[in-house]
Amino acid sequence: MANISSNIKFLRKKKGLTQQQFADSLDIKRSLVGAYEENRAEPKYELLKKIAIFFDLSVDDFINETIDDKWAPKPKGNPANLRVLSISVDKDDNENIELVPMKASAGYMNGYADPEYVARLPKFNLPMFTGGTFRAFEIKGDSMLPLPSGSIIIGEYVENWADVKPAETYVVVSKNDGVVYKRVGNKFKDQKKLKLMSDNPVYDPYEVSGEDILELWKAKAYISTQLPQPVPEPTMESLTTMMMEMQRSISKINQGNN
Incomplete structure (x- = not known):
């Protein structure tokens, strides 16, 4: 995504780091930093978290915000903050x-x-x-x-x-x-x-x-592709077991009342 590439480049330069210095800080190859900044590749999520922590940002801001000299972080920890949801529509403009x-x-x-x-x-x-x-x-x-x-x-x-x-x-x-x-x-x-x-x-x-x-x-x-299975018919053995369990339960209740 374009935000990630431009944000990495801006934040790296703001810290005064070369691509090699930045790569060394994250323990990755310098060529990867170049690929990310040129939008030829995207970091995996674990690396995104690592980069966001390095720049003291939330992953949400790092992915979704265009970070530059005019950018200011949003207040954290407020579930009422709503974001614009990305959707797709069909040929009749109905949401998919x-x-x-x-x-x-x-x-x-x-x-x-x-x-x-x-x-x-x-x-x-x-x-x-x-x-x-x-x-x-x-x-x-x-x-x-x-x-x-x-x-x-x-x-x-x-x-x-x-x-x-x-x-x-x-x-x-x-x-x-x-x-x-x-x-x-x-x-x-x-x-x-x-x-x-x-x-x-x-x-x-x-x-x-x-x-x-x-x-x-x-x-x-x-x-689900797994359809419900029919309930098995009770057998004499299962009915006998059920009756024995009921008798044990009643016996325990009677003992508790004595």
């Missing part, structure tokens, strides 16, 4: 649903705010989704079982993070964790962090700060 495949999730961290990048994503339309901005994300792993890995979550863009509702599921795009699909445990107005929970109890809840979050998408539907 862009798909972020699993293999593209890392690239989405660099290009989520770049209209050209978003326009290159696979896209489709569904008649039941109108009146909002929607995006589809392919999820990986078993943290949200019973939704299987490889499911596609269709989310509606959350413009005002104060509208986030506890116990509902969202696609959370953050600087440190990338794209994740989780259930939310609290409201933003209560604190500056979101508690994210997996439906699979094997995984512990964790918190992500408002400063770390790039986008929030409220889950509206999912698409």
